[in-house]
Amino acid sequence: MIAIVRKAAIITLSKNASLFYKSIFKKLFGNLISISCYSVLDGSVNKIDKADIFIVSTDAFDSINDCEKFIPQNVPKIELNVEFTIQNIDTLMKIPKGTCAYFVNLSEIMVRECIARLSQLGVNHINFIPCFPGSIPGKSCNLAITAGEGRYAPDEAENIIDLGDRIPDTNTIVETALRLKLDYLLEKEHFKEYFNSIATSNYNFNQIFGRSLNMESQFEILMEIIDAGIIGVNESGTVISYNSKAAEITGINQKQVINKSAGSCLHFLPFAECKTTERKITNRLVKFKDVDINATIAPVIRGNKYIGAFATIQKFTEEEYKQHNFRMQLLSKGHTAKYTFNDITGESDTIKRACAIAKKMAKNNSAVLITGESGTGKELFAQAIHNESDRNNNPFIAINCAAMPDNLLESELFGYEEGAFTGARRGGKLGLFEFAHKGSIFLDEVEGMSPALQIKLLRVLQEREIMRVGGDRIISVDVRIIAASNETLEDLVADGVFRSDLYYRLNTLPIEIPPLRERGGDIMLLFENIKKELNGYFTLSAEVKNAFMAHDWKGNVRELHNYVEYLTYLDKPYISYEDLPKSFHKRITPLKSRGHDKDLDVSLLKKIAGNKLDDYTLVLGILYDGYKSKKSLGRLSIAEKAQNSGHYLTQQEVRSILYDLSNLGLVKISQGRGGSKINDKGIRAYNNL
Numbered sequence: 273m274i275a276i277v278r279k280a281a282i283i284t285l286s287k288n289a290s291l292f293y294k295s296i297f298k299k300l301f302g303n304l305i306s307i308s309c310y311s312v313l314d315g316s317v318n319k320i321d322k323a324d325i326f327i328v329s330t331d332a333f334d335s336i337n338d339c340e341k342f343i344p345q346n347v348p349k350i351e352l353n354v355e356f357t358i359q360n361i362d363t364l365m366k367i368p369k370g371t372c373a374y375f376v377n378l379s380e381i382m383v384r385e386c387i388a389r390l391s392q393l394g395v396n397h398i399n400f401i402p403c404f405p406g407s408i409p410g411k412s413c414n415l416a417i418t419a420g421e422g423r424y425a426p427d428e429a430e431n432i433i434d435l436g437d438r439i440p441d442t443n444t445i446v447e448t449a450l451r452l453k454l455d456y457l458l459e460k461e462h463f464k465e466y467f468n469s470i471a472t473s474n475y476n477f478n479q480i481f482g483r484s485l486n487m488e489s490q491f492e493i494l495m496e497i498i499d500a501g502i503i504g505v506n507e508s509g510t511v512i513s514y515n516s517k518a519a520e521i522t523g524i525n526q527k528q529v530i531n532k533s534a535g536s537c538l539h540f541l542p543f544a545e546c547k548t549t550e551r552k553i554t555n556r557l558v559k560f561k562d563v564d565i566n567a568t569i570a571p572v573i574r575g576n577k578y579i580g581a582f583a584t585i586q587k588f589t590e591e592e593y594k595q596h597n598f599r600m601q602l603l604s605k606g607h608t609a610k611y612t613f614n615d616i617t618g619e620s621d622t623i624k625r626a627c628a629i630a631k632k633m634a635k636n637n638s639a640v641l642i643t644g645e646s647g648t649g650k651e652l653f654a655q656a657i658h659n660e661s662d663r664n665n666n667p668f669i670a671i672n673c674a675a676m677p678d679n680l681l682e683s684e685l686f687g688y689e690e691g692a693f694t695g696a697r698r699g700g701k702l703g704l705f706e707f708a709h710k711g712s713i714f715l716d717e718v719e720g721m722s723p724a725l726q727i728k729l730l731r732v733l734q735e736r737e738i739m740r741v742g743g744d745r746i747i748s749v750d751v752r753i754i755a756a757s758n759e760t761l762e763d764l765v766a767d768g769v770f771r772s773d774l775y776y777r778l779n780t781l782p783i784e785i786p787p788l789r790e791r792g793g794d795i796m797l798l799f800e801n802i803k804k805e806l807n808g809y810f811t812l813s814a815e816v817k818n819a820f821m822a823h824d825w826k827g828n829v830r831e832l833h834n835y836v837e838y839l840t841y842l843d844k845p846y847i848s849y850e851d852l853p854k855s856f857h858k859r860i861t862p863l864k865s866r867g868h869d870k871d872l873d874v875s876l877l878k879k880i881a882g883n884k885l886d887d888y889t890l891v892l893g894i895l896y897d898g899y900k901s902k903k904s905l906g907r908l909s910i911a912e913k914a915q916n917s918g919h920y921l922t923q924q925e926v927r928s929i930l931y932d933l934s935n936l937g938l939v940k941i942s943q944g945r946g947g948s949k950i951n952d953k954g955i956r957a958y959n960n961l
Contacts, residue, residue, distance in 0.1 A: 278454070282309050355439060356393065521563070546569045555568060611656055622790050643758075645758060658711070678721075686703040711751065712751065796817065889961050895939060911925075
């Protein structure tokens with residue numbers, strides 16, 4: 273883009289002076305200004321062309337009226353004041369004290385002005401004799417001092433020190449730069465060198481000016497450091513500040529907005545509203561060129577008067593990312609997933625199948641529902657799923673929904689605003705859903721949620737939005753929900769305890785973790801791993817190993833861990849059957865791991881069924897018929913078939929029978945609508961009955 277060249281006119285008494293000043297201004301401002309020179313003595317002042325600014329020396333005209341005859345009205349005029357240089361002063365200070373010297377210049381006024389100025393600058397040791405054309409010095413001196421007018425020195429002055437023409441002072445240069453809107457040049461090194469060369473007693477001005485330049489420089493640096501768009505306007509709405517980040521966000525470069533009206537070039541920002549109300553506008557979402565921008569505008573008030581405003585702008589997506597980083601920083605360490613699928617121990621087909629399904633589901637962002645008995649490792653699977661997903665670098669937060677009161681659970685999950693309730697923390701609190709943004713949240717025992725909280729959770733799943741307790745602002749969150757339950761949620765839905773719409777949302781990706789009793793050789797594999805972790809040094813008798821394989825393990829891996837810990841603390845090198853705790857002896861089991869002893873299967877079934885053996889046999893027979901027709905059957909279907917055969921069984925009785933048959937390893941109960949199926953062991957037991 274071609275730079276605009278400003279026009280300046282310099283008017284002096286003599287032509288040589290105007291040419292001298294022109295050389296200085298050109299050296300400072302370069303090609304950004306074009307300069308025309310005019311002199312009163314040669315008459316060129318009578319033919320002045322148009323200019324953006326007129327720089328007039330103090331000796332050019334005798335009065336203001338004379339000045340107005342030659343210079344157009346309504347055009348900025350600057351008085352050209354001149355000053356000695358530091359080098360001039362250094363030269364004069366070397367002259368011996370008491371020396372008599374002519375001071376030579378064009379007129380008496382100019383001579384006396386120079387002598388007075390030198391006195392102000394500390395040159396008081398020389399006896400100056402005024403000397404100008406037509407004057408008669410009252411004393412004869414051997415030395416003459418002049419500021420570029422040595423030709424007027426008396427003949428008796430054998431030595432002449434010519435200080436050269438005085439140069440424009442700081443005020444003249446700064447005002448010229450401001451008038452021509454070139455003040456940004458004042459920070460350039462050659463300007464600083466020029467100012468430093470001037471001999472001045474204006475200490476206060478220089479200090480303030482230097483401080484102003486320094487503060488302006490720091491402000492510009494700060495503008496570029498801040499990771500947000502910064503736009504400043506003055507009281508009339510003209511853009512005075514605009515950093516590179518603002519240009520990046522809006523796609524409008526600096527030259528298109530600086531010194532332009534914000535109402536025209538940045539119309540999407542409510543500067544006019546801010547000026548009218550004189551109040552801060554916070555987090556206003558505006559749209560420009562299909563980009564959502566979050567804007568905050570603060571008025572600048574001085575002396576109860578509006579003098580401008582500053583806006584900070586940021587792309588909404590960037591703001592959301594920044595808030596996510598803030599959450600990550602606020603989040604204490606520990607909310608991470610430690611375990612992966614490599615930490616899941618097991619060689620059985622059932623656990624391998626569960627892991628294979630979970631790995632596939634990990635790549636999806638839909639909700640996961642993990643079901644299984646208590647102690648089977650549902651949180652272990654949840655952490656492994658998180659670490660296998662694309663969210664693995666973000667938070668993993670686990671919370672037990674049945675472990676705290678309903679109102680406390682709500683405030684923990686959704687957060688609250690300041691003053692939402694008695695005892696609420698000042699400033700409010702972020703909820704776990706906000707903390708888990710971009711990550712995963714594990715809701716263990718999700719069935720423990722009240723109906724009201726179930727509705728709020730459903731909204732999170734459907735809309736990806738939350739609202740804090742006591743708040744009125746919708747907050748978008750990107751969280752993957754992994755829920756777990758010890759109960760059969762389908763039954764709770766049927767009983768009206770759990771919302772069906774929430775169940776189907778959570779059950780998008782179901783995973784069932786097999787109980788320990790169905791994992792065969794994994795029992796002893798896990799046993800050895802836990803013993804190693806606890807630094808246990810003991811061996812088990814064959815009888816104890818058989819007992820472990822035959823145990824029902826209702827507490828699953830957690831129960832196994834407890835027994836290994838107990839045996840470790842016994843501090844015995846060899847564990848016999850008698851060393852097992854009494855609670856272990858009271859439990860009878862089954863199971864698949866006991867092998868395929870058909871007599872054992874039948875005897876255990878008779879022992880558990882007692883006087884209801886016929887009911888158990890009937891259910892096995894109905895499942896066997898379903899097996900032959902390749903159908904799985906639900907509790908309702910089994911109850912209806914039992915009634916058709918002349919036996920009345922409630923769904924609850926069918927459920928209890930199926931549970932016992934499953935514990936014996938005779939049937940397989942599927943979660944959800946999968947129904948129940950008889951297996952090979954069940955078929956053998958049924959045939960033997």
